[in-house]
Amino acid sequence: MTPSLITFYALAGLLVISSLLVVFQRNVVHSAMALVAALCLIAIFFLTLHAPMVGVLQVLIYAGAIMVLFLFVIMFLNPAALEQRRVTWWSLGTIAALLLAGAFVAVMNGSEPTPDPIASTELFGSPEMLAKSLFTDFVLPFEIASVLLLVAIVGAVVLAKREH
């Protein structure tokens, strides 16, 4: 067992536990906090894979912004009073989970265990590399994504303002 392998299994174990907590917690706020923990663990995974930029963005965007809004909504709506568990959702969810697990097994069967990750170049995973590929090779998808976000924001403002 190399140190990096030990780190991997420790992180992976914690990640599985926190992901299970997201699903099995009855309290929605507890679920949300478990999801925050899972997102942070994924960010640490990115750090061990020499991609600090992606890891930091993971924390900044998912844990720092999106989950805060989730919590916001959860606290306002108090969903415990809104919905009881229904059998149909359970069965649909189980089928979807089984399909996903089957896909994972199929993918993992065909792959070799990877050796310790090594950064291919000095700049690998750096903000410079990421920015360069975003603004050269992937500039069109990047711009489309930003226009899409802008449309969503404008739409939200219009919906919120309509009543006045």
Next chain:
Amino acid sequence: MIVDVAIVAAKSVLVLVMVLNLAGMLGWVERKASALIQDRIGANRASILGFAGLGLINTMVADPVKFLTKEDFIPPQGDRFLHTLAPCMALFPALVTFAVIPFGDVLVLGDRVINLQIANLNVGILYVFAMASFGVYGIVIGAWASNNKFSLLGGVRGSAQMISYEVAMGLSVVGVLMVYGTLELQEIARGQGALIGEVLPQSLRFLKPAIGWLPAWGIFLQPLAFLLFFTAAIAETKRVPFDLPEGESELIAGYHVEYSGGKFLMFFAGEFAEIVTAAALTTTLFFGGWQVPYLMRDGFHFPWGTVWLLPQIAVVLMQVGAFALKVVFFCWLQILIRWSVPRFRYDQVMRLGWKMLLPLALVNVIITAIVIVAVQ
């Protein structure tokens, strides 16, 4: 290998101890400063076992002891686990941010070069923002777990305010990043060691006699960004005039109304650690970080040609001392602001963040970009 680990551990402990001590001292400074401003005497009655001789030290010891020995009350209808977790989440981000803040240049010991910064991440300032965005959880979770309507209102206000000002803060820094061309805080601090005369482009050389002697600090190259960043940073610390999440006259104590004892102490320490972090970031981005004007690695090089050579250890000590001095100054400035102005109304806070700071930050980015392209 072991020596490397030991060096990083030593740096971490040193920084952590300094930040926590400074945060603790600020608690006392704030009481005395508010007394000074309001023409009172302030905290002066801490007597430990009948001995009240050392005013400052007595108060500094008595305060935490008082907090830690008080009853730790958890609201019976609240959430035990999250109520305990929240203060940790409030204190944690302010402390870990210091991992990327440089407090000196390099210390050369024999053949070992020690970078006076705990972790040199190539994402630098983005790490700071990631940790800052994490700070919201302490408030939101603490507010919700207390099962108190005043708390919840404070938490909602706090999260909305912190998210809003994070946007403005992030954009205000972009201009600085463009000028120095890097995200790494150590590189930004090094870039501020040059003189404006050295970085002036050819087309602006005629300005050299007038401003060429100034160091190329962020405050001179990005004055607007400094004002925006500092305002947003004060809003992020949730202190007057931005203390709506606490709002004692409306929400009693807002998000931490149900906290007592050691957990309240953690919220309290978190707030002061945030002040220190904000001061350190302002220093690093706009006031040269650890730079002393005209001090190079081998001594002073004054613009009129005089050179004073100094031993390396003296240079390092002066740099660390200069950084500490600047940080203390900005902590003091924040306390001064906190006791000089009244609280905003909530709609004013939101308007300032979204309709003034954000557009101004965007304008600053655009102007900086135009100037950089034009003079190259």
